[in-house]
Amino acid sequence: MILPLRLDLSRLVWRARHATPSGIDRVELAYARHFLGRADTQFVIRAGAMGGRLLDPQRLEGFLEWLEASWQAGGEGALSRTAALLATSRAMPGGAALGLIPSHQNWHRPAWLEQLKGKGGKLVLFLHDTIPVDYPEYARAGGAARHAQRLDNALGQADALVVNSAATAQALARYAAPKAVRPKVLVAPLGTLQPAAPDPAFALPQRPYFVCLGTIEPRKNHLLLLHTWRAMAERHGEAVPRLVIVGRRGWENEQILDLLDRNPAVLAHVTEYNALGDGALASLLGGAAALLMPSFAEGFGMPVNEALAQGVPVIASDLPVFRETAGDIPLTLDPLDGPGWERAVLAHAQPNSPERQAQLARLKGWQAPGWPAHFAAVDAMLGELCG
Numbered sequence: 001m002i003l004p005l006r007l008d009l010s011r012l013v014w015r016a017r018h019a020t021p022s023g024i025d026r027v028e029l030a031y032a033r034h035f036l037g038r039a040d041t042q043f044v045i046r047a048g049a050m051g052g053r054l055l056d057p058q059r060l061e062g063f064l065e066w067l068e069a070s071w072q073a074g075g076e077g078a079l080s081r082t083a084a085l086l087a088t089s090r091a092m093p094g095g096a097a098l099g100l101i102p103s104h105q106n107w108h109r110p111a112w113l114e115q116l117k118g119k120g121g122k123l124v125l126f127l128h129d130t131i132p133v134d135y136p137e138y139a140r141a142g143g144a145a146r147h148a149q150r151l152d153n154a155l156g157q158a159d160a161l162v163v164n165s166a167a168t169a170q171a172l173a174r175y176a177a178p179k180a181v182r183p184k185v186l187v188a189p190l191g192t193l194q195p196a197a198p199d200p201a202f203a204l205p206q207r208p209y210f211v212c213l214g215t216i217e218p219r220k221n222h223l224l225l226l227h228t229w230r231a232m233a234e235r236h237g238e239a240v241p242r243l244v245i246v247g248r249r250g251w252e253n254e255q256i257l258d259l260l261d262r263n264p265a266v267l268a269h270v271t272e273y274n275a276l277g278d279g280a281l282a283s284l285l286g287g288a289a290a291l292l293m294p295s296f297a298e299g300f301g302m303p304v305n306e307a308l309a310q311g312v313p314v315i316a317s318d319l320p321v322f323r324e325t326a327g328d329i330p331l332t333l334d335p336l337d338g339p340g341w342e343r344a345v346l347a348h349a350q351p352n353s354p355e356r357q358a359q360l361a362r363l364k365g366w367q368a369p370g371w372p373a374h375f376a377a378v379d380a381m382l383g384e385l386c387g
Contacts, residue, residue: 003386006097006116007035009055010045011105013063017079019275020248021071022215023302024103024128026193027164029064031102031126034375036061044092044116046106052092052115059088072196074277096121098386102162104128107150113157122159122385127151129164129299130171131219138219138296140251151175159385160184162378164300167321186381189325191371192305195286199279204287205271208349209242210315211288213281213303214295216257217250221294221317221335226259226266228342233265241349243270243292244284282310289356290315290348294335298322304330309368313359315344325369329362331355 012028015021021029035041036057043055063085070078092115099116100123106112107125117123133151136144154161155176161183163169169187176182214220225243232240249257259266276284285291291307293316304326307314314330316322322330331348333340347355 002040003096003098003121005035005038005041005382005386006092006099006118006121007031007041007043008045008099008101008106008116009043009060010101011103012067013045013055013082013085016063016067016082018248019070019074019076020277023300026302027126027128027190028102029067030191030193030371031100032060032064034371036064042093042097045086045089046109046112047086047089050086052112053086053089054092055085056088059085072278074275074280094118098382099123100126100382102126104147104150107153108146110153110157113153123157124160124162124382124385125154125158126162126164127154127168127172129168129297130175131297131299133175134171135219135297138217138252152179155179155181155183158183160186160381162186162188162381164188164190165321165324167319167324168299184381186377188374188377189369190300190302190305191374192302192309192368195306195310196278196282198283198286199277200283202280202283204283205242205244207242208289208351209244209287210290210292210345210348211244211246211285211307212292212294213246213285214293215247215250216245216253218252218256219296220247221296222256223259224294224335224338224341225292226256226263226270228338228345229269230259230263230265231338232342232346233269240269241289241345244288245270245272246276246281246284248274285312286310288312289351290345292341292345293317293322293330294333294341295319296335300325305368308363308366311360311363313348313356313363315341315348327366329359329366331359 015025043060047053096118132139132143132147166187229243290313295317298321304314316330316332317335318332347353
């Protein structure tokens with residue numbers, strides 16, 4: 001029996017309330033775009049008391065076009081767009097299907113997972129990371145328990161899991177080791193998005209600057225950068241390069257926010273954008289001396305490849321996933337080595353420094369991974385499951 005594909009876009013549709021996307025939002029959009037136009041695909045969301053809803057493909061395509069345009073401009077989110085899409089939906093059909101969720105949305109609801117695939121169907125889930133259970137100190141309150149529930153349901157109910165890196169696959173294997181079940185696991189590295197058209201109206205800093213991109217949360221290690229910039233300001237004054245932080249303010253951030261909001265040295269040399277359109281972000285990243293990624297843990301770390309694809313050097317934590325996805329191109333450092341990060345920043349602030357030129361030489365000829373390879377692997381696995 002050939003099963004229809006039932007793609008759950010719950011996260012993407014409900015996230016229309018946000019002006020800018022997360023990395024997982026971008027992955028879910030790539031999945032929606034890939035499967036649009038396929039007659040065997042049902043696009044669905046879970047809509048609370050309304051239950052499972054089947055989305056009209058043409059209406060969905062219009063919604064996605066609005067969403068991408070909104071991300072490009074950095075406009076306001078609009079739940080009214082979600083409401084309009086829901087108004088044209090109908091009850092999700094029953095029957096067996098190949099259910100696919102390209103995010104972690106609704107994994108904690110076993111009844112929904114069963115409904116998504118239907119009796120006699122199959123279920124595929126995309127696991128982006130196991131970080132909340134591996135590093136509970138970086139998660140929201142209750143986040144570790146919630147993610148453990150997701151993983152337990154996935155191991156118990158999914159026929160296969162797609163993961164974004166070998167590092168995530170290894171983390172999943174460690175978690176699953178005491179369990180009795182072993183779903184199929186496909187390692188399919190993420191594609192790299194084409195840079196948006198730069199926004200010529202966006203004003204760039206007038207002195208060398210560095211960009212840190214991602215939600216402001218403890219795992220991203222913004223604290224190291226802020227302490228580094230404060231120390232550099234004390235030693236070098238106005239000669240310090242600028243730090244530009246781009247990302248929403250997250251959780252467990254009191255010390256970081258105190259520095260951002262109240263420290264004079266940080267206020268003088270650090271710019272914070274909580275929401276920035278894709279056009280402005282492309283302009284900002286393209287002119288940076290380097291992207292900074294001092295994270296303690298990552299499942300993939302999309303900004304690294306996005307920066308390298310624009311020819312921008314990267315200074316990142318020495319994590320296995322970065323070595324897997326970007327090889328030896330980035331300069332990697334221990335995420336606790338404050339003096340090392342300061343030396344690297346000051347060196348890369350000089351356009352012709354040996355350190356910066358060496359990384360640019362390593363970057364020559366590098367090809368960013370594309371989405372076609374990712375979906376070729378995913379499509380082959382889906383074909384094996386539903387054919």
